Amino acid sequence: MKMTVTAPRQPTASGSANGAAGLALGEAVAMRQSPTLAQRWRGSSNLIPALLFLGLFFLAPLIGLLLRGVLEPVPGLGNYEQLFANSAYARVLLNTFSVAGLVTLFSLLLGFPLAWAITLVPHGWGRWILNIVLLSMWTSLLARTYSWLVLLQASGVINKALMAMGIIDQPLEMVHNLTGVVIGMSYIMIPFIVLPLQATMQAIDPMILQAGSICGASPWTNFFRVFLPLCRPGLFSGGLMVFVMSLGYYVTPALLGGAQNMMLPEFIIQQVQSFLNWGLASAGAALLIVITLVLFYFYLKLQPESPVGASNAR
Numbered sequence: 001m002k003m004t005v006t007a008p009r010q011p012t013a014s015g016s017a018n019g020a021a022g023l024a025l026g027e028a029v030a031m032r033q034s035p036t037l038a039q040r041w042r043g044s045s046n047l048i049p050a051l052l053f054l055g056l057f058f059l060a061p062l063i064g065l066l067l068r069g070v071l072e073p074v075p076g077l078g079n080y081e082q083l084f085a086n087s088a089y090a091r092v093l094l095n096t097f098s099v100a101g102l103v104t105l106f107s108l109l110l111g112f113p114l115a116w117a118i119t120l121v122p123h124g125w126g127r128w129i130l131n132i133v134l135l136s137m138w139t140s141l142l143a144r145t146y147s148w149l150v151l152l153q154a155s156g157v158i159n160k161a162l163m164a165m166g167i168i169d170q171p172l173e174m175v176h177n178l179t180g181v182v183i184g185m186s187y188i189m190i191p192f193i194v195l196p197l198q199a200t201m202q203a204i205d206p207m208i209l210q211a212g213s214i215c216g217a218s219p220w221t222n223f224f225r226v227f228l229p230l231c232r233p234g235l236f237s238g239g240l241m242v243f244v245m246s247l248g249y250y251v252t253p254a255l256l257g258g259a260q261n262m263m264l265p266e267f268i269i270q271q272v273q274s275f276l277n278w279g280l281a282s283a284g285a286a287l288l289i290v291i292t293l294v295l296f297y298f299y300l301k302l303q304p305e306s307p308v309g310a311s312n313a314r
Helices: 013-033 044-071 078-085 087-120 123-138 141-152 157-164 178-202 206-214 219-230 232-247 251-256 264-273 278-302 307-313
Strands: none
Touching: 044 078, 044 278, 078 087, 078 278, 087 123, 087 178, 087 232, 087 264, 123 178, 141 157, 141 178, 141 251, 178 232, 178 251, 206 219, 219 232, 232 278, 251 264, 264 278
């Protein structure tokens, strides 16, 4: 019986080179897909000064605020229970959410056509309108609020003009009530709606709307089914910004509102300055922080892309 021995096949130079290249490519892909812990935290030491600054001037006061809400005057959740159980305090919360919702609604209704006009008019006119909006935003908040106080009072320009035209017989009460607060805050919040909306509208390709018209869509259908959904990032971001800022506004409600329309920021300042009730004031402030975080969480869930990010993606 003859036994044959087969020598192992020696790899060729090209085969070994291809194999090494494939192995190196596989390792590179694996390293790119699953970076090591050292790679993830590389350069994180540069963040230490910023983290120290935030921890010292933001986190530490915030933690102290939250602790006061559960420790003063006695440990427990009595401040939060009092905030919701007391009918007067519950009315303050209701006023806060009512005003914030109305201001957001009116700001959207007034800011949307203004942003649309800035986008549609010739470039020079649009720039002028946008500069006027920015100028109103940069004007002193106190000056703008006092201007509305002068305009809306019983002997103000608006009431005199309405009486001169015969529309009303006696002056309307538009200050020191909910009407004055909504009017003044809506005017102040309109730029925060216009800016994100105008950026979103500017990024929309006009060919998309033309394609909808070519496919037989009526102007109203084209607006509600094509244009309005494309404006959703600007609507969401602007609406959230206005609602959150309205929850924490103090100057305008204090000057244009009345005692029956007190909002949560006024309530917090009253508890600190007049009654030295730091525990209840801290509970109200913590409630505002929690509401803001919850709204921001839902915003990220519903709209993960910002208008700027969507514009850059296009």
